[in-house]
Amino acid sequence: MKPVALGVAGGTGSGKTSVARAILEAVGAERIAFLAQDNYYRQVAWESSDHLAGYNFDHPEAIDTELLVEHLAALKSGRAIDLPVYDFVHHRRTERSVRVEPRPVILVEGILLFAEPAIRSLLDFKVFVDTDADVRLVRRIRRDIAERGREVSDVLRQYMTTVRPMHLEFVEPSKRWADVIVPEGGENRVALGMVAARVEQLLDAAERRAGG
Numbered sequence: 001m002k003p004v005a006l007g008v009a010g011g012t013g014s015g016k017t018s019v020a021r022a023i024l025e026a027v028g029a030e031r032i033a034f035l036a037q038d039n040y041y042r043q044v045a046w047e048s049s050d051h052l053a054g055y056n057f058d059h060p061e062a063i064d065t066e067l068l069v070e071h072l073a074a075l076k077s078g079r080a081i082d083l084p085v086y087d088f089v090h091h092r093r094t095e096r097s098v099r100v101e102p103r104p105v106i107l108v109e110g111i112l113l114f115a116e117p118a119i120r121s122l123l124d125f126k127v128f129v130d131t132d133a134d135v136r137l138v139r140r141i142r143r144d145i146a147e148r149g150r151e152v153s154d155v156l157r158q159y160m161t162t163v164r165p166m167h168l169e170f171v172e173p174s175k176r177w178a179d180v181i182v183p184e185g186g187e188n189r190v191a192l193g194m195v196a197a198r199v200e201q202l203l204d205a206a207e208r209r210a211g212g
Contacts, residue, residue, distance in 0.1 A: 001104060001206050001207055001209075001210035002076065002206055002209070002210070003033075003075060003076050003078075003102060003103065003104055003105060003106050003206075004104065004105050004106070004124050004125070004199065004202045004203055004206055005072065005075075005076060005105075005106040005108065005122055005123045005124050005125075006023070006105060006106065006107050006108070006123065006124065006125045006126075006127070006199060007108045007109075007113045007114065007119070007120075007123040007125070007126045007127065008020050008023070008107070008108070008109045008110075008113075008127045008129065009109075009110060009111060009112070009113040009114045009126070009127070009128050009129070009171070009174060009175075009178070010111065010128055010129030010130060010131065010171070010175075011111060011129075011131065011133075011136050011167050011171050011172070012058075012111055012136055012139075012140050012163055012167070013131070013135070013136035013137065013138070013139030013140040013143070014129040014130065014131040014136055015129050015131055015139075015184065015187070016109050016110070016111075016129050017109065018187075019109075019127065019129050019182060019192065019195070020034070020107055020109045022192045022195075022196070023107060023192075023195060023196060023199065024107070026192070026193075026196035026199075027105060027196060027199050027200065027203075030103075031103055031104045031105050031203075032103050032104075032105045032106070032107050033075050033100050033101065033102060033103040033105070033106045033107070034100070034107045034108075034109075035068070035071065035072065035075075035083065035100070035106070035107070035108045035109070036108075036109050036110060037063060037068065037108065037109065037110020037111065037112065037113060038086060038088075038110065039083055039084050039085065039086050040063050040064045040065070040067055040068045040084065040086075041057065041062060041063060041064070041086050041091075041093070042061075042062055042063065042064050042093075043092055043093050044091040044092065055091075056162045056166070057158075057162065058111070058112075058162045058163050058165075058166035058167070058170075059162070059166055059170075060112050060115055060116060060170060063110075063112060063116075065116050065118060065119065067084070068108075068119065069116075069118045069119060069122065071083070071100075072106065072108065072119065072122050073122060075100070075102050075103075075106050076106065076122060077102075078102045079102060080099060080100060080101045080102060081099075081100050082097040082098070082099055082100075083097055083098040083099075083100050084097055085097060085098060088147070088148045089148060089149055104203055104206070105199060105203065108123070111167075111171050112170060112171065112174070113126075113174075114126060114128065114174035114175070114177040114178065115170040115171065115173075115174040120177055124202060125179055125180075125198060125199065125202060126177055126178045126179045126180075127178060127179070127180050127181075127182055127195055128174070128175040128177075128178035128180070128181045128182070129182050130175065130181050130182065130183050130184075131183070131184055133164075133167075137159060140155060140159065140163070141155050141156075180194070180195060180198070182195065
């Protein structure tokens with residue numbers, strides 16, 4: 001059976017991870033191969049904090065899209081992949097990787113998924129999580145302080161110089177490619193139920209095709 005590839009996109013702090021988690025719970029984690037676009041950041045060869053402060057992590061070129069496309073195509077073809085592990089404190093890809101085996105559903109999550117035609121062409125169903133900018137900013141501040149050791153002033157500087165401009169240029173326009181737009185992310189239980197039901201429909205259709 002050819003796997004069903006599902007993409008979940010949206011701005012930083014929109015609730016993509018909550019939506020992805022809800023899909024995992026509804027469909028069954030044992031049936032899903034999960035990829036996060038964050039794992040595919042390119043190596044940043046920075047030598048000073050000033051150099052790093054000027055790096056644009058929110059532009060499509062910051063993502064190793066070629067490798068993500070290669071991995072997504074491999075999983076769709078029934079081949080396992082080695083998912084890279086990225087260190088967000090030191091902004092480098094580690095030497096470790098995580099083996100991801102092919103599953104009936106491939107779930108990919110990331111802010112810039114739908115901005116890349118090569119990724120869109122491999123997705124069977126696309127979900128965009130749409131959340132107000134002020135809510136997303138608060139969530140971003142909380143996450144970066146708690147998980148990445150950042151200062152509030154640094155988070156706000158990055159938000160104004162790169163995160164917000166790149167959201168307006170790439171992320172927000174990409175929602176026109178979505179099959180479903182989910183307002184308020186993981187808080188929207190009705191929409192999440194509809195998404196899970198749609199994934200089950202796609203799986204049933206794939207199984208029928210595989211059965212001849």
